[in-house]
Amino acid sequence: MSMATEIVQLLVQSAGSWLFEGTRSGLSDREWMALRFLALANRLSRTPTALAGFLGTTRGGASLITAALLDKGLVVRKPSAEDKRSITLCVTGEGKKLLERDPIHALRDQIVALEGSDRSRLRDTLRRVLVGLDVAERRHHTDVCSQCMFLVASGEDGDRHFKCRLFRKSIALKETSQLCTYFEGRS
Known part of the structure; x- marks a missing residue:
């Protein structure tokens, strides 16, 4: 078995801990x-x-x-x-x-x-693998806001302000560590 196949099998087995048939907890x-x-x-x-x-x-x-x-x-x-x-x-x-x-x-x-x-x-x-899969499938990649090219920070450490250039909206500090479906990675 090739190492790539073995890794895929390990990922499939790990998914068994959180993917399941039917329902769990409803x-x-x-x-x-x-x-x-x-x-x-x-x-x-x-x-x-x-x-x-x-x-x-x-x-x-x-x-x-x-x-x-x-x-x-x-x-x-x-x-x-x-x-x-x-x-x-x-x-x-x-x-x-x-x-x-x-x-x-x-x-x-x-x-x-x-x-x-x-x-x-x-x-x-895993991030590189997922980006590659998203590109191959022509899907939009979801990732953490702080890593996105659209996020702009201004101000000093004690008074930082964040803005999403894509939406032209302010972003709270807490949101910069959350997921965004409009993510574009920095080059």
């Missing part, structure tokens, strides 16, 4: 993925369109997943503060409680147990 795989994403996304990416892009589904598919999460009281729709025609999907307190019992924590805990340098190499390597 959620399907896709509902878990959506809930995780909405909990980690910045406010500009917590829209039905951005969710559909992240899940790799149609807006209709994302709407069905969103409807299930709404019915279970795990997310709510809020009118966008910037554009009254659009909505923002927000995780509720009940959704946050459920995320504390997320099956993916077993995988996270094993990664936390790695040495810091191994964690960094794993993160960087």
